[in-house]
Every structure is written in C-alpha cells, then in structure tokens.
Amino acid sequence: MNDDEPFLSEEELALHARLKELQQEHADLDASIEALGLMPIPDQLMIARLKKKKLTLRDEIVKIEARILPDIIA
DSSP: TTTTTTOOHHHHHHHHHHHHHHHHHHHHHHHHHHHHTTTOOOHHHHHHHHHHHHHHHHHHHHHHHEEEEEEOOO
C-alpha cells in the first residue's frame, strides 16, 4: 500500500473510480461539443443535447466530490 494515501474503504475506492469515469466522460463531451461547433453547419440540437448531458454529469461529479470530501465545520 502507498504510504502517501490514507486508507480508503471499498466504498471510497468505488467513489473515486466512478468520479474518474465521470470526469473523463465530461471531458469527452466537452471535446465533442467543441468539435461539433467547428463544423461548417453545426448541429445545434445535438450540441444542446450534449451540453445538457454534460451538466447532468457535472451535477453527479459534484455530488460524489461532496461525499468524498465532506464539509468540515470549523
């Protein structure tokens, strides 16, 4: 085990893995939206759908991040 990382439960490891997947999917959607926008005649409906999916992913990412790093009340 790596001494630099604290012990993580199976649930935390699963959350980290899911977070990484969602972040990659979010980045992929961003690249797709940018590529579609560069086309001579961009498909605005497709771009809107991808942006909506990207926002949904962002919400899920924020929820998982909140579970991994809960607020600490000082």
